[in-house]
Structures are given as C-alpha cells and as structure tokens.
Amino acid sequence: MSYLNTLFHSVDLGANLTLKNRIVMAPLTRSMADDDLVPTEAMAAYYGRRADAGLIISEATLISQDGQGYPNTPGLYTQAQIDGWKNVTQRVHQNGGKIFAQIWHTGRVSHSIYHNGELPMAPSAVPIVGHGHVPRTENLEYETPRVITVDEIKRVQNQFAIAAKNAIEAGFDGIEIHGANSYLIDEFLHWDTNRREDEYGGTVENMARFLLEIIDQIKAVIPEGKIGLRLSPQAYINLEHDERDKEVFDYLLPLLNQYGLAYVHTGMFSDTPYEHLGGTVTQYIRKHYRGTVIASGGYSAETGATAIEKGDADLIAIGRPFIANPDYVEKVKQEKNLVEYNNEMLGELI
Numbered sequence: 001m002s003y004l005n006t007l008f009h010s011v012d013l014g015a016n017l018t019l020k021n022r023i024v025m026a027p028l029t030r031s032m033a034d035d036d037l038v039p040t041e042a043m044a045a046y047y048g049r050r051a052d053a054g055l056i057i058s059e060a061t062l063i064s065q066d067g068q069g070y071p072n073t074p075g076l077y078t079q080a081q082i083d084g085w086k087n088v089t090q091r092v093h094q095n096g097g098k099i100f101a102q103i104w105h106t107g108r109v110s111h112s113i114y115h116n117g118e119l120p121m122a123p124s125a126v127p128i129v130g131h132g133h134v135p136r137t138e139n140l141e142y143e144t145p146r147v148i149t150v151d152e153i154k155r156v157q158n159q160f161a162i163a164a165k166n167a168i169e170a171g172f173d174g175i176e177i178h179g180a181n182s183y184l185i186d187e188f189l190h191w192d193t194n195r196r197e198d199e200y201g202g203t204v205e206n207m208a209r210f211l212l213e214i215i216d217q218i219k220a221v222i223p224e225g226k227i228g229l230r231l232s233p234q235a236y237i238n239l240e241h242d243e244r245d246k247e248v249f250d251y252l253l254p255l256l257n258q259y260g261l262a263y264v265h266t267g268m269f270s271d272t273p274y275e276h277l278g279g280t281v282t283q284y285i286r287k288h289y290r291g292t293v294i295a296s297g298g299y300s301a302e303t304g305a306t307a308i309e310k311g312d313a314d315l316i317a318i319g320r321p322f323i324a325n326p327d328y329v330e331k332v333k334q335e336k337n338l339v340e341y342n343n344e345m346l347g348e349l350i
C-alpha cells in the first residue's frame, strides 16, 4: 500500500500551481487534429477523461507550419487552434485537472510534403541514417534537410515564445518545451545533427545556445514557473550516438538551475541505467539539476513510486498505459488490473 501513499499526495509545482497527485500523463502524439491542425471535440473528451492525473502534458503541438512532420498534429499558431485548445483546457479544468501544452518543432524529422516542396530545416544538412519511412505516406523516406540560417533561428525562437503566449491564452496552466527525442531543439544538442561552425555549434556552449535563448524568450512573455522542459540526453531515436554528447548535457543541466523552471522531464521510452551516465537518465538529470524532476520511460505506478521514494524524481510520467486506460489513475488507486497497451489502440481516441 505504501506506494499509493507516495503517489497520492499533493505537490506544488512552479508558480501558484498545486497538483493533486504525483502522476503525470506523458505527452502522446495521436495525430487526431483536423486538417487545419485544430484540436477537435473528440480530443477535448479524450483529455477530459484523464483529468484525474495530477498533470496532463498535451501531445506535441506545433509552433508553426514549418515545424510539422506528422499528419494531423495540432498547432498553437492560429486563432482557430487557440480556440480549439480552449475547449480542451476548459474540459480538463471542469473535471478538476491541470494541463500543460508541449510545444514543438520537428526539425529534420519532417518532409517537403509539409512545406510546399521545400526541404525541412535542421542545424546541419545531415540526413537521418537509413532515412526511415515518413509516417502515413506511401514509400516516402526522410530527406537531407537544409541548414537553418541564423535569421531563421531567430524566427523559430520567437515562434516558440508566441506559441507559449498562445498556450496561456488557450487556458493551459503552463507549457513544456519539447527539447527531446531528436526534434529540432535536440538536434542542436547532439553532435551527429549539429555540425555548425557558427555561434550555434562546435562547442558545448554554442550547442546549448539555441535552447537557452528559447527559454529566455519564453520567460519574457510567461512566468518562468509555468515553463517545463523535456530533455533526452540518451534517446537515440533518429539520431546517432556520439561520445561527446554527454558533455553538452553536463554543461546544460547545471545552467538550468539559474532559472525558476516548473520542472525538467526525462524524455525516454525506458529508463534503464547507462554506465557512462552513472545511472538512469532521470538519475543523471537529478544529479545536475536541483529543481523538480519528472521521470518517464517504462514506469508502472509502483516502480514510479519507488523512484520517487529513492529521491530520483518528484513526479512520474506515464505514457502508453494512459492510452490504454483512460481511467488509469482510478485503477491505480483501487489496485485494479490495467488494460495492456498495443499500437492498434492508436487508431481511436478512447
């Protein structure tokens, strides 16, 4: 029973935000927005059903059309999208929940079909090794991206700030910067994808600059306590490992202590230990970062509570089990069996 006591405690997060428990719904892309990338009524119902989580983090949400890499992923850059999200956040709040928007640019994990035939942007013109198949297309593979210019960097950073402001207008309790899983921000943080020789590459300080400037721009428009950040120092999805990558995060994570962020969130599919990190990715983040830490990657309520009890994390994010079980929190509370997740469940919002 003790693990339930650990999870079902309220916790203060950032500015004026109290979560009713320590279970977070992880960001989960569902590709169910309409063709204008506006959140639908079905999405409001889907998130509303999960409002008993301490915090919901929305599926990755685009800061601009330039950032799109998957079909029907929602945006936060048009008034219709903001209004669509208002319906979602109202539903979650009516049901007693809290929700952050995860804001996102896919970088090179995109295709010219989303950009009127123009190549997607990335720190360097380096293709995904083996290219890989673009989701929901017939025989389309990822291309070699074009290099984002410094002017475009400034524009994208500004779009992150505008999207954050739009998220607050849409009723979100805060935002999570998607700095994980080999999308644009993460591409700046890894040597495989960042081969620049200007002020955004070549040294750890330069590689961290793109993200740090985004945080600075966002905190100029919304309170720092409403800004979360997801990082994946070790998630090599669509990305090749380089031994120097750890140095980037050794530099970046302690710097984040200078900000009053809501939290730093591990972006992983399984939180297994790595020798060179001295433990799991969450433990590694915890070692360098003194603020609130959210663990994720293959946790159950019980193993998540153990991570919290050991002091590795403050909150536990649950992904796939939340897709399979809209009533995940209630089932955990009552120690009921969970429905097991499988990929076929992605076809429908239950």
Ligand SMILES: Cc1cc2nc3c(=O)[nH]c(=O)nc-3n(C[C@H](O)[C@H](O)[C@H](O)COP(=O)(O)O)c2cc1C
Pocket (backbone or CB within 6 Å): 026, 027, 028, 029, 030, 058, 059, 060, 102, 178, 180, 181, 230, 267, 268, 269, 270, 296, 297, 298, 299, 317, 318, 319, 320, 321, 346
């Ligand atoms: C269908 C699916 C969609 C996902 N979409 C996102 C996303 O939009 N943003 C993100 O940061 N992570 C995304 N993830 C990763 C999850 O947030 C989470 O880190 C991962 O599923 C591991 O947690 P779990 O073992 O509890 O599922 C996704 C995972 C799945 C399975």
